[in-house]
Amino acid sequence: MFVMWAYSKVFLATFYNLRGRLHQTWVVPRFGFQYFLPFAAEGINNQIEQAILRADKLGVKVISLAALNKNEALNGGGTLFVNKHPNLKVRVVHGNTLTAAVILKEIPENVSEVFLTGATSKLGRVIALYLCRRQVRVLMLTMSTERFQKIQKEAPVEYKKYLVQITKYQAAKNCKAWIVGKWITPREQSYAPKGTHFHQFVVPPILAFRRDCTYGDLAAMRLPEDVQGVSSCEYTMERGVVHACHAGGVVHSLEGWTHHEVGAIDVHRIDLVWDAAMKHGFKPVSFLKKTD
Numbered sequence: 001m002f003v004m005w006a007y008s009k010v011f012l013a014t015f016y017n018l019r020g021r022l023h024q025t026w027v028v029p030r031f032g033f034q035y036f037l038p039f040a041a042e043g044i045n046n047q048i049e050q051a052i053l054r055a056d057k058l059g060v061k062v063i064s065l066a067a068l069n070k071n072e073a074l075n076g077g078g079t080l081f082v083n084k085h086p087n088l089k090v091r092v093v094h095g096n097t098l099t100a101a102v103i104l105k106e107i108p109e110n111v112s113e114v115f116l117t118g119a120t121s122k123l124g125r126v127i128a129l130y131l132c133r134r135q136v137r138v139l140m141l142t143m144s145t146e147r148f149q150k151i152q153k154e155a156p157v158e159y160k161k162y163l164v165q166i167t168k169y170q171a172a173k174n175c176k177a178w179i180v181g182k183w184i185t186p187r188e189q190s191y192a193p194k195g196t197h198f199h200q201f202v203v204p205p206i207l208a209f210r211r212d213c214t215y216g217d218l219a220a221m222r223l224p225e226d227v228q229g230v231s232s233c234e235y236t237m238e239r240g241v242v243h244a245c246h247a248g249g250v251v252h253s254l255e256g257w258t259h260h261e262v263g264a265i266d267v268h269r270i271d272l273v274w275d276a277a278m279k280h281g282f283k284p285v286s287f288l289k290k291t292d
Contacts, residue, residue: 005029005030005034005043008029010027010028010047010048010051011027011029012025012026012027013026014232016230017227017228018223018224018254021061021253021254023250028069030047035068045074045080048069048075048081049084049085051063052090062090062253063092064094064246064249064252065094065095066245066246066249067243070096076263077094078092078093078261079262079263081262082260082262091252091258091259091261092261093248093249093252094248095247096248096261096265097265097266097269097270097273098244098245098248098273099201099243099245099248101271101277102220102221103123103179103201103219104127104130104131105284106216106284107136107177107179107199111136112135112136113139113175114131114136114139114178115139115175116128116139116181117178117181117182117184118180118201119140119142119148119151119181120140120142120147121181122264123201124140124179124181126265126266126270127181128140128151129267130267131162132159132160132162133159136162138162139164139166139172140164141167141169141172141182142167145165148163170191172192173193175193176195176196176197177197178196178197178198179200180198180201180202181202182202183202183204186209189206189213194212194213195212196214197213197215197216198213198215200216200218201218203218205218219243219284220237220243220247220285221283222241222282223242223247223250224280224281224282227240234246248261255276
């Protein structure tokens with residue numbers, strides 16, 4: 001670990017081919033905990049920046065930041081690099097638009113109320129704004145009235161009433177749809193009523209503590225059937241399945257989109273990105289499990 005920290009640069013780990021395009025996974029030589037060390041942030045961003053510039057020089061079309069490399073506190077979800085290098089030809093993508101889409105499409109149409117933790121995060125914000133437009137009441141767990149009101153102001157006037165700030169888990173004791181974006185303990189889970197389904201976008205996933213409840217997986221998608229050369233597994237998932245943000249970068253490439261996908265998620269692009277993923281043959285893993 002110390003040798004990598006001192007000397008290593010971003011390196012190639014795996015690759016596969018899809019419809020004439022080469023897709024590679026480059027690894028930043030850092031461990032997860034190092035992303036949360038304040039003094040390590042500059043070095044990590046330098047590694048990511050050099051990878052982006054290298055990709056730009058090689059003629060790469062899209063580079064997905066992935067995992068903690070797109071952390072909002074680290075580099076603003078990639079905005080740091082796009083602002084610093086305005087003439088980049090490579091498109092920088094965090095892929096979280098598709099992550100949000102996968103989570104939202106899991107929620108049944110007949111749900112009228114959800115409880116949301118991590119409510120003011122990048123994903124939490126856009127999930128709340130999307131659901132309120134569906135006239136779903138969103139109980140947003142946050143102690144910050146300022147951050148809540150900032151999100152509420154983004155909602156159309158007629159839908160603001162569907163966003164509700166709460167500060168205690170007990171307020172969700174009658175809500176059976178929990179969307180978890182911040183790790184919760186078994187005790188906090190105990191406030192959920194029997195039959196609750198825990199949707200989640202938190203890493204690592206929460207513990208499946210309640211036997212009388214169900215738990216969703218992290219947002220993931222199966223690559224199209226014509227993918228070639230997949231020789232490894234991503235994280236703990238089966239071969240050919242990738243995180244939704246990974247799939248988001250692939251869709252960005254297949255569609256030939258020319259914009260950067262960095263910073264805040266555009267709520268108006270969620271359905272567009274979802275439809276594009278469906279068109280190219282991606283399949284959400286959670287949907288597969290429901291039908292298998």
